[in-house]
Amino acid sequence: MIGQPRSNQRSAFVIGLLSASLVVAAAGTTVAQDPASSLDPGADLSTQQLVISNWALYMPEELPANFEAEFGTPVTVTNHATNEEIVAKLTAGGDSGIDVAFVSGQFAQALAAQGLLEPIHHDLIPNLANLYPEASELAYDPGNVYSVPYAWGTTGLCYREDLTGYAPDSWYDLLTPRANVSGKTTALATERWLMLPAQKALGFSANTTDPAQMEAVKQLLIAAKSTLLAYDDTTFFSRLISGEASLVEAWDGWCNYAIADPGVGSSVKWVVPKEGSDLFADTMVVLKTSQNKEAAHALINYILRPEIHSWVAENIMYKVPNKPAMEALTPEFLAAFPNLTMTPTELLTGESLVDLGEAGPMYTEIATEIAAQ
């Protein structure tokens, strides 16, 4: 640069700044599908460290320490409240610092499509053989190319039999509640599950992208809003326990949290409405940006061990897609939480949620319109 006029230097600086900001602005738009990294099966895991992001309470508290004790890999756990939150973090550009993320299947699909996920190295996870065959054929990622299912289940109604005084069996029990239940119901707030009750009640697909159908869904949900106590993704089971709510839209595992209550748990019941529901899978994915991919795979393989995955199921009270792990659960435990006995075949009658692609913003807009009413 020596000898150039000063003004040129300055404009070079400005151009540099501008292009730098363009690079920042364009981050996350590149859809690079570069091939899988080559991983070393014999890597020394004690030189690696893992950061995993999971929902709070969605993993036994001692699991990270147990893994470190065995493999020498320190594990740090961060929590996210929703799929949207972790996806926003992972797509913000740059290295999020996260090695393994727990996200629902349709979000794993979207992350994979953006080239953010490391393909799963099946040779490093021999315990994949423990999965139910059905769990490897889910619509969001057939063959577990980018994700490994961690837990799966369905969405339904969780209710206090003593407060409702009857046994609901339809999504309309939530959408047009009886007088004694009105004002004491909650619905899930995250978009896909916000739409689900109305979609199923009207006989539509949970993955519909048809604007006319979604308009009908919107109208039904707007009408239902005035009967709701609140939209709630995280505390609905404690509202059931306190009696603040008597009927809630719930994921099966979280209904078990209410059933587990020593006081009122025996009157908490679970039902999958007759119009049908979804099949969701929460999966483990390895980030492309991870510098600790061998340890990441080792962790997934560790979790898929029958005794570990079975311990996970006992802790989080969700079904796990691991055959020997489910078979290891005691009859007493299964009797206490009947929805854990749903078989893979029964689960597959639910519709598997997939990424909506271009229709995503339409769901967001409808969710806003419902909320703004």
Next chain:
Amino acid sequence: MTSGPGPDAVRPGRPRRQHLLERVLLLGPGLGYLTVLFLVPLAFIVAYSLLDRGRFGGMVPVISLDDFGRALEPVYLRVLGTSLAIAGITTLLALLIGYPTAWAIARLPKRWRLVVLILVVLPFWTNFLVRTYAWIVLLNSEGPLNGVLQDLGLIDAPLGLLYTPGAVVAGLLYAYLPLMILPLYVAIDRLDPELREAARDLGAGSFRVFLTVTLPMTLPGALIGSIFVFVPSLGNFVIPELLGGGKTVMIGNLIRDQFLKARDWPFGSVLALEVIACLVVLLVIQSRVARRYAPLPHD
């Protein structure tokens, strides 16, 4: 007024250069902080607002004004309207409650004033979220308030107090009331009692004194307090979520959702600019009014 050296008079023994150095040292940290953490992010928001959302979030480097048009759609205008109404009602209530409170504090014996002022800011010593959750405990249908009302036989069934716009206003008012009381207290405390005495000597009744002397002279303080309450109320998204049960959406929630849920940064940026525009208008009005009613210089 005493006559002294004006601001332009150069003091002996203080060269200009030292003066400049002093200014740089005093202003530098604050200006640097604001430039890096305020102006640069603001520039990013403006830049993002002109781009388009990518299929999976992120941004496509295409200049487009579509999002500005989208912000004018009825659903988003309604959210803005709701937010302005909730923040406005909160501010008005804060003023109605805060003014007498500040007045009473200013009239207390000196040793009590400090105690009471500490009590006013005491809630800030507890985490904001914890305090908001306390409102959930207080207002819910199985909570103590409904319990007491039912025990007294005043109501038959629990009132649906929580998860309503009213609960949102209550939470915001609780959170920001001290920000109204403090500037009002300062304004009232600084009032020269002789001015009121003079008005009374000239035959004005108490009400007239308040209306023509006290109120105009404390108006700048009231306006600052109102801005302090209105601005954070308008942008708040935690209280509408916790106390509104997700059923009341304010502009802050909408912006947060664009960034964290919808991954639509360009639209979120447009909405953020919309709020900034509203606030700039308010601040201009505030400074105009404040200048008009500025207290007389004392020296």
